[in-house]
Amino acid sequence: MPRPRDDDFATRVVAWFAGAARPLPWRAADLSPWAVLVSEFMLQQTQAARVVPFWERWMARWPTPAALASEPAAEALRAWDRLGYPRRALWLHAAATELVERHGGEVPRGLDALLALKGVGPYTARAVAAFAFGDRHPVVDTNTRRVIARAIDGVAVAAPPSAARDLPAMERLLPADREAAHAFNAGAMELGATVCTARTPRCDECPVAALCAWRAAGYPPHEGPRRRTQARFEGSxxxxxxxxxxxxxxxxxxxxxxxxxxxxxxxxxxxxxxxxxxxxxxxxxxxxxxxxxxx
DNA sequence: AAAGCGGGGTC
DNA sequence: GACCCAGCTTT
Incomplete structure (x- = not known):
């Protein structure tokens, strides 16, 4: 059972999200699970704003898994263009083929079937289950992880991703109601992406500033080992x-x-x-x- | 647990 | 410049 404070936290995030959500196209009502799956592949390690035009073109050209599976992988790679991590395009094409061959051309609803698809991990599987099918699952991405680290745990920087820790932490905060859980999953991500940002959080706009453990503690700086620095890209x-x-x-x-x-x-x-x-x-x-x- | 994987946005 | 981004697979 969620503690009263957790209910308050979720309620505030959901209310804020209702008015502050960016109009991202994959949030439109009545989208196909395929449309959501495509968006989640493109969003892996890629800012939402940059994904929008790629997703629009992709869905116009390949509105169903069968449409994509009917073309060679080369076409998927060309459409992926410079979005980055082109293996995602390869995996999405492979997933479309598997959907046609093993799931009647549909995106499966179950978590296990989703996780079995190439390129679908703990985040993407739950995101599709939650956002495409409305099922109640904890969805934890880098934004949500940072929001929980700050507001709940009171630390500046989230621990490295760990499904074993992240999912129970989100589950404790997740409202029991399906629709509220959906809105909280999306709202927590949005909060991290637009307000509780990595560099310069905009606490004056935050709906849970009054509940935030990190704020209450006086914004203590990060302690412990720094995140592994990314290898230099130039010349790599x-x-x-x-x-x-x-x-x-x-x-x-x-x-x-x-x-x-x-x-x-x-x-x-x-x-x-x-x-x-x-x-x-x-x-x-x-x-x-x-x-x-x-x- | 750590490495490797794009490319662009941001400060 | 360095850091970050709706992560994943492989070792």
């Missing part, structure tokens, strides 16, 4: 992978290795990157060069 293999993929997307015939060599003078590095792309299924190598995968 990741950057080169992106550049190679860009060439492959633009070409409709295999790109000779000699042409790709213009991207990178160090042939050892180029070959390492090409091998990694092939290993990931993002590219296929043939005698006449490299191309996007057909299947």
């Amino acid at each position: 293999d990741r950057q080169l992978r992106g550049r190679v993929m860009r060439e492959l997307r633009a070409a409709h015939t295999p790109v000779p290795r000699g042409e790709l060599a213009a991207l990178e003078p160090d042939e050892t590095r180029l070959d390492r990157v090409l091998a990694s792309l092939v290993a990931d299924g993002l590219a296929v190598g043939a005698v006449d060069g490299y191309a996007l995968p057909h299947n």
Whole structure:
């Protein structure tokens, strides 16, 4: 049973969300579960505002899993364009194929069936279950994790993601009512994304400022080990992978290795990157060069 | 538990 | 510049 204070917390977030929610297109009423699934793939590690145009084009072109599954993976990779982490496009295409072959072309409703899809983890499975089907599950993303860390735990920085800890923590706050739970899941994420932001939280606009443990404690700074610093992107293999993929997307015939060599003078590095792309299924190598995968 | 994976926005 | 983003799979 939620404690009274938790009920108050959820009630305030839900009320705030009703008036403050951004009009993101995947929040429209009566969307298909497929539309929600596509949005969740695109939103992984990608800001919502940047996803909007990609999602609009994708849904216009492939309104059903069957529509996507009927085209080669190369087309999914081209439509993904520069959204980042192109493996997501590959996995979404694979998921669409699996939906057609094993689920009658529909997104399954159960958590276990969702988790079995490639590219669907603890967050995405619950987000689809909650937002597409209205089922009551705790949904915890990086925004929610930060809101809970600050408002409930009173610390500046959330612990690294851990389903074993995050889901029970959200479950304790989640209203019993289905619709209220849906609104709280979405509202907590929105609060973290627009008010309780990582850098400069806007506590003067926060609906739960009066309940916030971090605020009550005087905004204590983060203690303990810093988050692992992300490897430098400039000059990285990741950057080169992106550049190679860009060439492959633009070409409709295999790109000779000699042409790709213009991207990178160090042939050892180029070959390492090409091998990694092939290993990931993002590219296929043939005698006449490299191309996007057909299947 | 940690590494690796894009690319752009933000401060 | 460094940090962050509706995470995931692999090792």
